[in-house]
Amino acid sequence: MKITRYKKVQKYLKFYYNNFGFHQPYQVLIDGTFCFSAFKEHIAIREQLTKYLNGNVKLLTTRCIIKETEKIAKKTHGALTILKQFGIHECGHKEPVSGSQCILSMVGKKNDKHYILATQDRDLQEKMRLKAGVPLLYLHNKSPTLEKPSPASYGKAGQSLEANSSIFISPTQNEALKNMKKSLGIEEKDETKKIIVKEKKQKNPNPLSCKKKKTKQGNKQNDKKDKVFEGRVKKRKKSKHKNTLP
Ligand SMILES: [Zn+2]
Incomplete structure (x- = not known):
């Protein structure tokens, strides 16, 4: 694995660790599309993901996903055998729903169980990007790839940071305000100086033009x-x- 690739995934995992509480063993929720691709590309999922994420992984799926793959993938029996090796997390669907519906309900609003979602389903990926704190994993050029956290994830992280900082600042709010005013005052002065300098510079060319x-x-x-x-x-x-x- 290339060093940049390794650094990137570690950076993203750290982001999810710091802002959303992800930790090892990483719970990777895998759907039929991912398994199908892995089977087609001859990728050993457990081995590759352990290496790529550089940590312990728990490979998971649901009964709904298995049911769906059974229906669709009569030709691709291999994907199903792979899928059946994984742990099954209870989704609570008595009547099986579609794989993507099941995953959406498993992740819920906040992805409280810290699933890393492994799917090749672009529609499902798109839906997950709108939620904060759902890492997306897919196969790109035969390699597992953890997607850069979505703007929604970065946004949520930013919000929580602001909320924390306001709490910490409150005891020394007066000082902070004074400093703010000072800094603002300085900034204003600087701006006026800059304007004066600019005006002078603009005046300079006039005498030169007179010489001509x-x-x-x-x-x-x-x-x-x-x-x-x-x-x-x-x-x-x-x-x-x-x-x-x-
Ligand atoms: Zn389900």
Whole structure:
């Protein structure tokens, strides 16, 4: 496994650990589509996921998912045999529902049981991205891939951070406010300074443009000045040489 790939997955897992309380063993909820792909690509799910997530994994499925795969995958018996190796989590559906419906109810609103969802079902992935704290795992180019946390997940994490910080700040709220005002005051001054500087800079080009408009006489005068200046420089140089010579 490439180092960048390894670093990425560890970064994402840390995010879910810090913000949503994910921990080992990782509970990977696997559906029929994932199994079907794994079977097709000859991927040993347990081995690959353990290596990829660099931790203990609990591979799980539900009765509804198995039932659905039994119905659909008569040709793909292999996927079913893989699926049946996994632990079965009780979904509470007496009458089996579709795999995606079952997963949606298992994850619920907050994904309290910290499932990492392994699916190739794009519709289901899309629905899960709208929920915060549902890691998505799928096979991409024959490799397990943990998707970057969704904007909903980042948003929720940001909200919870703000909520925490406001609680911590409250005892020293006055000081914080004073500092805020100070910083704001400084910022305002800086802005006015910047504006003044900008205005000055804008004024500068005007005298230059006036020079261009000047008559030939003005130019001649400038030439004379330059000659005089050059002469001085030359003299200075000579004197310098004299001084430096022993
Ligand atoms: Zn179910």
